[in-house]
Amino acid sequence: MSEFGGMEDLLQDFLTESSELLSEVDNKLVELEKRPDDRNLLNDIFRGFHTIKGGAGFLNVEAMVSLCHRTENLFDKLRNGELTLSMENMDVILAATGEVREMFGALSQKRQPPPAPADLLAALDRVLQGEVVSLAAPAPAPAAPAPAPVAAAPAPVAAAAPAGSEPDWQNLYDNLLGNAPSPTPAPAAPAPVAATPAAPAVIEGESRAVMVEPMQSLKPAPAPKTQPQGGMQQVAAPETTIRIDTVRLDQVLNLSGEIGLTKNRLTTLRSDIMAGKMDTGTLKALDEAISQLDLLVGDLQNAVMKTRMQPIGRLFQKYPRLARDLARQLGKDVELVLTGEETELDKTMLEDLNDPLVHLVRNAVDHGVETIEERIATGKPAKAVVELSATQVGDHILIEITDDGRGMRPDVIRKKAIEKGLIDVETANSLDEKQSLQLIFLPGFSTKDQISNISGRGVGMDVVKTNISKLNGRIDINSSVGEGSRFSISLPLTLAILPVLVVRVCDQPFAVPLAMVREIIPIDAKQVQEVSGRATIVVRDEILPVKSLAGLLGWAETQVPHFGVLMQTAEHSFILAVDSFVGRDDVVIKPLQNIRPTGVAGATLSGDGSVVLVLDMESLLSSNTADTSSLKTSRFVAQAF
């Protein structure tokens, strides 16, 4: 028989589905710590292990079957009230899920995973017998009683049961049904029907005994793992498959069918028109057909986009476990609360979001939240709450990570940035509080003096920002000292289609991302005020600099700009002065080949077939010094008279 029981083609399906299931189990385990008696949770966790075991059995993944078999039995006893869960044993269980995840890693590389470490299996067996077992926890954990030597552990009941003692199910079954005795030979020994379920070793009616070998014959694990909790560092290859609701797929199919019909209609109309038939009826039909096509193509784009949308919960569900493990390592009490898991996001973005989010969650637990003692001393509840939320706001997704920790002090951050030589004193003094917080995104910034293995490596926050920017997103920080911090990530729904505002300057159209546009205002010369030599306009008590697009592009203005586009980037708001507008449009950006002009994200085609450059405002702004692009007030004043 081949390595995976001849079911290699099912391996990927199994991995995708089981990994999701395991993440759910992990989360439920974290929940279980709060409500150890919750029958539904125990039942769900039992079923999770049970299902994974069942699948692994068909794929001949013996290591996983034997491990999941133990955890399944454990939760069977827990849900039946035969055992009660002690918190110490939680570490053993979590180590087991970590091990299962590692096995998924091996499977994703088409390798059979080695058996689980013998000490883990032994620990599970002892937990199964109602003992309280502590795993040797990583360094900062409270001094654990030394685990009993593995060799001394009593022989586990379930695993030690010899395979031959399994009752002959077929016989039993046939007898119950009153059928003729089964032709399969019954095992000689009178089957001791134990209370403990026998190993899932023997396939009834067959002599082929596969699966679980008794514990004693397990080969020693290749290397004893010092940190069994490392559930998150699996070597996961990027997913190349996607699961789509068939309803969504049917929509795509329906729409492409409809478009086909409309195309047929147009073909007929073309023949008519080419033959000289130009009466009102024909033209009206043409108009209708094109309008319909317009609608259908829009719907099709939407439907195709929807097939790529995945609930963000698939990402979020990995984090409660991460936060819990980290908090335990640090001796903190942290609850990660998830909201808006059903919010959907483009699949590729979801994958690219994982690293930034992992970092931000770690950051919140490590840096954001205080120790239990500190919290009590400042009158806060001992348990810290970190909230991870996702919501759709218009055509954007807003992801927020909020902690109720110590908050960030702008002065401390400025001081650190100066110490690290990232900025000079003069620059530091000119920064306001919000700008100071943004300093943590500078490469090489780390507020921890001691480099820990958790999140104080000084790489990370800058990578977080770079990754978010790559997704056309923004990240903002709000923080108040003593109350906590909030990181807000704003992302477009998809990268495939970009809504833009098309403006004109010097008789040429340019597209700016609509996401950055707050509003459009007429520029009235009388409102333009000069502040330190630069043109500004006060909009609802906010003094905003006016930057001319022609100036930013390095062109001479052909006319005085009449309109301003109030734009907002991560760092600042300003008014982009333009000549006129074309309108809004949804475009597909094509990258420019060979040339990379600064400030241009790519090109797209407008409805009339002409090329429109799509501007990259961030790079356009950073490449310009304020002086060349800021409009001189005199330009407007001259025009006014």
Added chain:
Amino acid sequence: MADSNMRFLVVDDFSTMRRIVRNLLKELGFSNVEEAEDGQVALHKLKNGNYEFVVTDWNMPNMTGIELLKAIRADAQLKHLPVLMVTAEAKKENIIEAATAGASGYVVKPFTAATLDEKLKKIFANMNK
């Protein structure tokens, strides 16, 4: 030999498992197979389609396999349907429960196409009695 066009309903909450069972059935020449992800969905499908054979998992959310089996046996139209229980529950109590609820057969995971074939043949034979 049973009609290879026989209409099967495979019930399991784990889609990989449904595919496994479907593949095994296909190996045995049965390709008219539909799927349902739990007992509730299955029961709904059974009432609205002409199924001739049910292969169901035991442990599922919403409605378990044993509940589905009981519901089938309690339904005047469905009660004659053969139901094969597929499960990892190799416990005596479970087998007794399945038998008393009227399961036509019982197979323990994991199993091969040959085992499944043997189970199906036995059920077909009993049906023809």
